[in-house]
Amino acid sequence: MRHICLTVLLLIFFLCGFQVSCFSEEAWDFFSLHAFDHLDNLDKQAEPAYECGVSVLYATGVGVCGYMGIPPAEQWENIKRDVQKYVQHAKSLGIPVVLGYLCSTSIVGLETFDQNWQPEFKQQFSSPPNSWLQQNVKGEPLLSWYGGDYRPACMNHPEWKKYQKYMVKTSLEIGLDGIFFDNPTVHQEGCYCPYCMEEFLHFLETRGDKIKDTSLNALRELALKKPVEFKKFRCTIARNFLSELRNYAREINPKAVITTNNSLNSPEVLFSQCHRYAYNIKEMSKSQDFVVIEDMESAPHRTSQGTTVECGPVYDLVNSIIGSKPLVAVTIADRDYHTPPNLTNLAIFEAFARNTNYMLWPIWEESQQGKMLQTIRPFMQWLKRNAPPIITSKRRNDVLLYFPFEEWSKHEDCKELNIVRKLNQLNILYAVASEDNFKGYFTEANIILASETGFIPPPYSTSITELCRRNNKIFIDASRPNFEKELKTCLLHPSIKIQGNEMVRGIIRETSDTVFILLYNLNIERISSYEDNIIPARDISISVRISNPSIGKILLSTPEREQDIADYEITKLGDTDAYLTFHIPELPLAGIVIIKP
Secondary structure, rough: OOOOHHHHHHEEEEEEEEOOOOOOOOOOOOOEEHHHHOEOEEOOOOHHHHHOOOOOOEOOEEEHHHOOHHHHHHHHHHHHHHHHHHHHHHHHHOOOOEEEEEOOEEEEEEEHHOOOOOOOHHHHOOOOHHEEOOEEOOOOOOOOOOOOOHHHHHHOOOOHHHHHHHHHHHHHHHOOOOOEEEEOOOOOOOOOOOHHHHHHHHHHHHHOOOOOOOOHHHHHHHHHHHHHHHHHHHHHHHHHHHHHHHHHHHHHHOEEEEEEEOOOOOOHHHHHHHHHHHOOOOHHOOOOOOOEEEEEOOOOOOOOOOEOOOOHHHHHHHOOOOOOOOEEEOOOEEEEEOOHHHHHHHHHHHHHHHOEEEEEEEOOOOOHHHHHHHHHHHHHHHHHHHHHHHHHEEEEEEEEEEOHHHHHHHHOOOHHHHHHHHHHHHOOOEEEOOOOOOHHHHHOOOOEEEEOOEEEEOOOOOOHHHHHHHHHOOEOOOOOOHHHHHHHHHEEEEEEEOOOOOOOOEEEOOOOOOOEEEEEEOOEEEOOOOEEEEOOOEEEEEEEEOOOOOOOOEEEEOOOEEEEOOOOEEOOOOOOOOEEEEEEEEOEEEEEEEEEO
């Protein structure tokens, strides 16, 4: 039975009518809030998720049964009815999208996996589940990286895909809007089963290779002789698996939503996870409606040692490689799935500032729910009130970083991560462009950074240094120690200067008549699962470069209050540009400065 305070909160909530609908066509587009509703033995947390303003809910669905291989018939029907009832309840609250959970690769309890299958269902399969597993180069079944009763099925095996399609069909028929596929993982040793070898052959032939001996043993030997090509192939397995399942789901429900766990447990593994478990975010994004990076091990905050943890830089890198697909990020505070309320709000705002949706884990102890909701809900109300014009605005940048993601196959260390982290710490506004979108950014940029001077960005045929020279642009080799000193010399008038607190970050977005400055304070310390401590940033000086020195109004909006900024100075930089300087007495967590002519 819920506490009385929660009942009152819920009543107020419905009376006020929280708007969870997005400002776009789809509920998962930017800007939206997502949430997992289950953790360990606690699930079906639709109410606190909705009270936070969630529009995409990730439910358990029939995922546990998917692991275990379907229970006895009567129990299976009861489970499906229970899930259907819960989905209807979540939607009756006002959550527009409810996804189910399925695991892309895990079989739990292989010996009993098919013991409860009805004869007519079992007849659909021509081989037993113990033959669906990923295999080593000798053709022997591989053990799971999880240990225990887990065994890794192969995403290329047609029988496993048939089983997964049945689970997808069941999920959609009981009212779920789509599937979140967990663990689309290829074993760190690689899979050398006959189906993977057949697909590897097709991968090589598509690239123009002529393969004479196409026997199974020869292909396995070839995979060992071509380790780079085999790693690249491995990174297409999950993409193709998701594509086939997505197409099948759309046959049942044309609006079915498919996404997956793209991993990225820490920013540092952006390249290395491609090597180890074939988690290639760029490839997998091609088969998803939106891209989820799950469970980065630490949320943005100040550590007890005084250093800062930030996720914004890696959001920028990921956004540059997934095209127009929305990005959804999940962070957890120091590997604790219970993130304190103010740190949750900081994570939401940091993601918002980087064109990224945030995903909550509102799986709180009952005694803590009221406290969490009292902090998160008004913050989300404030942010959603201010979001519409910001979403349609353009992010300003002073420099362009070239990010050739395909370099992942050459090394596991993503050099660009440290570069964007440094730019971010200095509040230098930047854009990130990958191979797919460099040309569009290059034409507008004046200062270009790269981690190597010899990169040749598509579609050009010359090095990036020569390209900059020919187009009268400044190139800075960001692999040099202290490259930022050269950058500061070249960037005479940065778009924003923040003085008074080195833990405040600023992002500028603008429309034809409005400038938005998104400010957030990283000086929040995690104390425990439900406690944190904000140290407000005080007496901050903000200088922003503007092209129209005629100022009509400056408004500072924070979750706590809105106030006009009447005391400001304008310093002309030339015939057109000027610096607008003003002070903010206190910034507890986040604020939006709105400048209108």
